[in-house]
Amino acid sequence: MKIGVFYSSGRGKSEFTATLIKDLLKESCDIYKIADKNTVENLKKYKAFIFIVPTYGFGEPHEDWKKGIEAILKVDFKDRLVGIIGRGNQGFYAATFVNGMRPVYDALIEKKANIVGFTDIDGYDFVKSSAVVDGKFIGLPLDEIFMLQEIKERLESWIKNSFEEILDEK
Ligand SMILES: Cc1cc2nc3c(=O)[nH]c(=O)nc-3n(C[C@H](O)[C@H](O)[C@H](O)COP(=O)(O)O)c2cc1C
Secondary structure, three states: OOEEEEEOOOOOHHHHHHHHHHHHHHHHEEEEEOOOOOHHHHHHOOOEEEEEEEEEOOOEEOOHHHHHHHHHOOOOOOOOEEEEEEEEOOOOOOOOOOOOHHHHHHHHHHOOOEEEOOEEOOOOOOOOOOOEEOOEEOOEEEEOOOOHHHHHHHHHHHHHHHHHHHHHOO
């Protein structure tokens, strides 16, 4: 079964992350920009999703996710799996690290999504993050400081752990 990957990107890191996911999943995923015209229709096509959300401003999702959240709120996510990837910078923005993930998560919870891919906070170095719920990140934060190889490894194991069942289905 295919995974729908939706992202926005102000400076290219999230877009690049989407290309790494394409390299890993090949024909098992389709990639979309979240601010596309047809987002609501595109969201309805999938049973599993990866959303890539960079944080900007005072700890907000990149501006295109405003439209993204509006689109999410128009779709029923019951019985649909969603993993959220946050792009951020824990060194520069230690007190709002990947905060942008949270409004996307809240919208998905409201629409009854099955959120997968919670991540241990061990191995990160930040002060505060609204993307931590019950002691875990609500998805996979990818920090600016991570080297390419590390990003690839984290992505691979996160996708495997979060979506194994879906990817085995034809
Ligand atoms: C103006 C500005 C504000 C930012 N604010 C935050 C923030 O509050 N928290 C955080 O974790 N990262 C923050 N970042 C870092 C970005 O999220 C990070 O560089 C990310 O990789 C950008 O992804 P993109 O290239 O896909 O847009 C900020 C970056 C900029 C330029």
